[in-house]
Amino acid sequence: MTDFFKRRLATSSMLALGVAAAIGMSATAASAQTVADIKKKGELTVGMLVDFPPYGIMSSSNQPDGYDADVARLLAKDLGVNVKLVPVTGPNRIPFLLTNKVDVLVASLAVTPERAKQVQFSQPYAAATIVVYGSKKANVKAAPELKGVRVGVARASTQDIALTAVAPEGTEIRRFDDDASAMQALMSGQVDAIGCSTTVAAQIEKRVPANTFENKFVLRQQVMGIAMRPGQAELQKAVDDFVARNKANGELNKLYRKWLETDMPAMSGS
Structure with a gap:
């Protein structure tokens, strides 16, 4: 059982400082375009919300954490690379992706027709x-x-x-x-x-x-999907395979139970 419910949510001012610092660190990072690029870089840069508990929070040590963070870590492990978690906000998460500041978003981004015109979504990984x-x-x-x-x-x-x-x-x-x-x-x-x-x-x-x-x-x-830039068919297939495989083997459900204390619901596209 996680100690999440023993933690206090970070105050808005601390959150703002954390986001600002992360933005500064990530602004110059080149964003990978293909699976091969990510593996060559050796790191998956993931944008995530940190104000949407329990999907995204700042931990007691002031680091991004939560269900989305654990999914991002699992995805990076699946690709055989390190992970860099970059805090984003609701308004700037898609711009961060489209301007190459992050490789993907695991940012509680709901799948909508409007957003699907801007980004590519994986099959749902959360609801x-x-x-x-x-x-x-x-x-x-x-x-x-x-x-x-x-x-x-x-x-x-x-x-x-x-x-x-x-x-x-x-x-x-x-x-x-x-x-x-x-x-x-x-x-x-x-x-x-x-x-x-x-x-x-x-x-x-x-x-x-x-x-x-x-x-x-x-x-x-x-339902929420992992978001990628348009035209990344190879990366989308890799992410879809990751989601499907880790739904089937129960790993995503373990993380869902850890953070939401319930089983992952059935989701269209599952």
Whole structure:
């Protein structure tokens, strides 16, 4: 069992410093284009979120960790190279990939038709349920009841897109740089609810008095894929083979149970 639930989430300011430092270190790194290039380089550079527990966090030693980090380590091991984990944010993760700052993204990136026009996705390696989560005092059970409600989301995230699509006119959507900032806004009363994954909601539950917040309604179910730049058919095949093989042998399920304390759900494309 991981000691994840004994760890405290890093504060937003520490997270920002960690991301800034990682960006500085990775800005000059050349990004590999093929499997052979990665093996020649001897290192797989992976972009990942560190504010999306338990998929991505900063560990007690201020290093990227979580389910995504373990998947990235397993992928690098499969390729026979070292791994370099580069913290990214929701808004900059695809730009980091497309500008060659990282080789791939294992960054809780939901597979959507819009994103599939920008990047290549592997078959799903993880899944998440996105909900509107807010004060028990707020009488919100469905999207039409969000009128006049202040709702926070991480900017450019799947929850931002899903919420924007269903929120009625008069909903006050407040966009933050990351999930950690949205969480802080909810707990400090700046917003009445947030759009987030059920795993993020579970972490908030552990930090506030009982019966403070609750899941209001489901925004969407989503699967996540490892993302690569367009035109990398060989690399995509290698990553797809990695995902399929480690689903079949149970290794991904072990990591899923380690971090999410449940079995990996069935996913389309599995």
